[in-house]
Amino acid sequence: MVGAFMTQISGAKTFTQAMGMENAIIGHGVMRMGDLNSALITGILPSAKVAGLGLLDVGAALDTRPRAPSPPTAPPPACA
Numbered sequence: 001m002v003g004a005f006m007t008q009i010s011g012a013k014t015f016t017q018a019m020g021m022e023n024a025i026i027g028h029g030v031m032r033m034g035d036l037n038s039a040l041i042t043g044i045l046p047s048a049k050v051a052g053l054g055l056l057d058v059g060a061a062l063d064t065r066p067r068a069p070s071p072p073t074a075p076p077p078a079c080a
Contacts, residue, residue, distance in 0.1 A: 007045045010054030018055065025059030036062065 004012040004022065026033055039062050043072035048058045 004040065004055050007049055009045050009049045009058075012055045021055045021059070024058070025063060029063035031063050033035075039054060 001057045004018040008071070022033075022036060025031065027035055040058075044058060045055070048054075
């Protein structure tokens with residue numbers, strides 16, 4: 001969130017706007033906050049800004065990638 005604000009990428013000109021946009025990205029798709037933050041700390045935002053993309057564009061692209069399945073919380077029931 002701070003990284004989005006610091007880059008001044010389109011859609012994140014204020015801290016409140018950056019937070020709202022990130023919440024919208026997470027709320028619209030299957031991504032979690034940790035997933036989004038992990039992707040954003042890779043340095044994608046400065047490159048996206050240079051390419052003329054905004055935070056919404058980056059979020060939409062990240063949200064279309066397949067998500068790794070999470071491990072089950074309980075073992076499957078035994079077959080009889």
